[in-house]
Amino acid sequence: MNVLFIDSPVGTGFSYVESFGEYALNNKQIALDLVKLMSNFLRSHSEFERVPLHIFSESYGGKMAPEFGLELYLAQQRGEVQCQLKSVVVGNPFISPVDTILSYAPYMLQLGIVDHDGFKNISRVASEFSRLIYTGELGMAVIQNIKLQHLIEQIIGNFVFYNTQWRTHEDDDHRYGEGPKLSEFMINNVTKALNLTDMTKWEARNVAVYDELGSDIVKPAVHIVTRLLDETPLRVGVYSGVLDLICATPGTVNWINRMSWRGKQKYVDAIRQPFRSDGYLEGYEKQGGNFSMFWVLRAGHMVQQDNPAAMSHILREFTNYG
Template sequence: MLVMSNCHRLPLLLLLLLQSLGWLQARRGFGAGDQDWAYVEVREGAHLFYWLHYTTANVSSYKERPLVIWLQGGPGVASTGCGCFEQLGPVDIEGKPRASNWVQHFNVLFIDSPVGTGYSYVEPHGHYAKHNNQIAKDLVKLMRAFLHSHQEFRRMPLHIFSESYGGKMAPEFALELQLAKQRSILECQLQSVVVGNPWTSPLDSTLSYAPYLLQLGIVDHEGYSSIAHAAAKVARLVYDGKWLQAMDQTIQEVIEKYTGGVFLYNTQRRVHINEVYRYGEDPKLREFMINNVTQALNLTHMPEWMSQNATVFIKLGHDIFKPAVHIVTRLLNETPVRVGVFSGMLDLLCATPGTVNWINRMRWHRKDLYVSATRRPMRIDGMLEGYEKQGGGFSMFWVYRAGHLVQQDNPAAMSYILREFTGFG
């Protein structure tokens, strides 16, 4: 029988305590709070990267707060870059604290998805994802590995948030995660999936451009007619299943011609004629990530971080214009997971009218509860920040003074939405 002295027993008890609290994986990364990060080989030669930020909330244990997964859009824009440092992480690329950061409320898991995005990479013998279901199954494999090494999160509430192309990725990821749970492949407590300005029904978004721009006074009837004609051409290709041809249409060039170059992500944002900005590609972000974050995470020996990998986009070419509304319907019909949509009303790329159109056509078992629900003003500290309508497991939020990036443009409204689903924000 082994007998331990008190001096040896204390370190062991401390070790057991740390194991029970789950802090052994925590490391110092970049920015505030404890963190952890790792690669997961989800398929042969295909590696996803995750970066966990433990909450900095004033709690006795991080287990008192839920886990929120953030997926970026694109496809091919990095969650670890655009999501963490431009939108909702603890600090911005100037190193300044972000007052509206999510880590102060929850544990946040940034995932660079699909493979090849951000820090994620594909070896020469590996394969990029070619369709949305592959993206979802890759994410499930990542979560199996994550929940194996961070077992305490198996019993903690889980929420998936995303925006833009994430409006296709997140619902299918949530569905595959629930199916894996039903097959006892993994254990998790997924409670909601919430998508912002989603590319869930690409054709609905495209067909909304002309009337949206006309009603805002951004184009006249000549511009309306030309943009509507271009959108109708996209629609014909989509109806014929010519997905690559639909993606290759130049409707954005037509919009630029007749609007004088309106900013696609926020039609009311003041943008200088010489300013060049595409979603997730702040000109300073790449240099910041490579020279600062890569060093702090000790990833200098890994493939270089990419702000947006065009190969990811190209490989998904046949899938870009395919809708995912049927996946949202399955979530509502087959799972207890709450589904939410929020839409910044100044966005053109995934314009609110197009989003409302596919929601109105969507059918699920309890839709009558949503239809009969009262659409209410969303007031925060007495200020009108938009509207909300909830029922039948589904929620819709119309957000004032916000475009494609609601967290950036109206963090007060975003906090309201976060509290609605997570209880914190």
């Protein structure tokens, strides 16, 4: 298979903003930037115009990918881009921040990570986040979300938000998508392999990108998923590692259950089935109405890292390859 990795939003990874450019301010702008990128890429490499295209992403990328997919499809319909877009698949997505954050306390209580006192304290702060979202005080909601993360850390100590079952040492620093080994590999291997030694240094995180997005970070994108299902023929998939806290599976299931689209009844009527690899149970799947949901066992936020067998199953399900 051909794989195209995109550092997005601009300013993250190897991507950068020139003096006359600007960082993205919202999800729509991110999507349009990605459509522009694909348009230029496909014009330069026209052989890929006929190759089936599947968009995969995870975490906050799970919020970006649906709008990217929608805008790419619309651009295709207008004749601006020639491609064979087939599906949009998101892993442990931050698509509905309210549902995600309201699921923290009950999820941790049921796993035994917090007691009832911890449950009450976390629920109180999460409820205030929800109130701020519904009253439109999005800037304050961003701050409230940071407060909630700090509160959880105070209650449960040096804990990995991305996999509740990781064994961690008190001196460990588990940050998402980065670390000394990754940084060393990207800078010493990938930078040289791509001949990018004269460019700006690779950045795992860019605070300026976060700051420019601002309150848009806590806005939901469920309506974009609905539009994908109602306005396009694309297959849409969600997979979720059940050991993840930061984008916990119960919150994902909640927004999916509330979401309405023309094929929903087919999904509701579908039977949830186990899926296996070499005879081993890797998770459960439910498919109907052009929508698929995968519950992945023994995996947290990064399914492809924690359970590659399950990730392979999901990839084959959409690409029919392998």
